[in-house]
Amino acid sequence: MSCSTETGGSATTAYEIEGVAFLGRTFREYCQLFGLEPAALTDKRVLDCPGGASGFRAGAAARGAAAYAVDPVYGAPTEAVASRARRDLRRAMDALNDVEELYVWETYDDADELESHRWSALGRFLADYEASPGRYLPAALPRLPFPTDSFDLVCCSHLLCLYADEFDHAFHAAALRELCRVARGEVRVFPLVDFSTRRYEGLDDLLLALERHGHDPEIRPVDFEFQRGADSCLVVDTHNR
Numbered sequence: 717m718s719c720s721t722e723t724g725g726s727a728t729t730a731y732e733i734e735g736v737a738f739l740g741r742t743f744r745e746y747c748q749l750f751g752l753e754p755a756a757l758t759d760k761r762v763l764d765c766p767g768g769a770s771g772f773r774a775g776a777a778a779r780g781a782a783a784y785a786v787d788p789v790y791g792a793p794t795e796a797v798a799s800r801a802r803r804d805l806r807r808a809m810d811a812l813n814d815v816e817e818l819y820v821w822e823t824y825d826d827a828d829e830l831e832s833h834r835w836s837a838l839g840r841f842l843a844d845y846e847a848s849p850g851r852y853l854p855a856a857l858p859r860l861p862f863p864t865d866s867f868d869l870v871c872c873s874h875l876l877c878l879y880a881d882e883f884d885h886a887f888h889a890a891a892l893r894e895l896c897r898v899a900r901g902e903v904r905v906f907p908l909v910d911f912s913t914r915r916y917e918g919l920d921d922l923l924l925a926l927e928r929h930g931h932d933p934e935i936r937p938v939d940f941e942f943q944r945g946a947d948s949c950l951v952v953d954t955h956n957r
């Protein structure tokens with residue numbers, strides 16, 4: 717489903733899908749969009765939040781990381797999670813048809829190639845969800861079931877900023893504080909734009925709040941752009957709080 721909304725007289729096109737989609741990216745896509753070196757994950761404590769149907773936890777674990785994923789959908793039996801993921805993936809691909817101009821078709825040649833990455837991520841996720849259930853924890857931001865300083869790296873892909881229409885600024889601030897609480901190392905967030913490809917309007921406020929808490933936030937360019945303008949990630953150094 718897609719739509720055009722009138723804002724102050726100008727039409728804004730936005731990709732629209734009902735609620736927050738339970739989707740997943742591959743390990744390789746995560747490394748690209750977060751600017752991560754796979755080899756650097758060895759022996760690291762890593763959290764993927766939200767994990768969705770992504771293959772990141774499995775890929776990080778295969779490279780020697782102690783990796784966990786959190787998502788409110790986890791905890792259900794594999795077949796129920798699989799059926800939700802398949803439904804959301806089909807809906808997401810349908811929604812994309814009407815707004816292809818919001819995307820840069822270089823990372824993926826076309827919608828078919830994009831879809832094949834999503835199915836591949838889903839396959840890897842489902843196998844790992846079945847094999848390592850203790851590594852997939854049901855929980856929702858802004859509260860995580862981990863002690864302070866639990867992880868060297870916390871990745872937050874395609875939730876904050878992107879779903880600016882679903883979550884207000886207070887949620888964004890509280891969620892980011894919580895991600896930083898459980899990290900003794902780094903938090904990375906991608907993308908920093910919403911579905912209409914606008915920079916998240918509360919981003920400067922979030923950066924100021926992070927600095928006030930003694931963190932060192934940086935907006936770092938990455939070698940990945942699919943949504944137009946989504947070519948950098950937020951990296952928060954949480955060593956010095």
Ligand SMILES: C[S@@+](CC[C@H](N)C(=O)[O-])C[C@H]1O[C@@H](n2cnc3c(N)ncnc32)[C@H](O)[C@@H]1O
Nearest residue numbers: 736738739740741766767768770856857873874
């Ligand atoms: C678009 S998916 C992104 C999944 C994965 N990070 C990726 O990039 O492939 C968004 C995910 O956020 C999860 N979600 C929704 N509300 C949440 C919350 N309050 N805290 C954590 N995750 C949430 C959804 O269940 C969904 O799996």
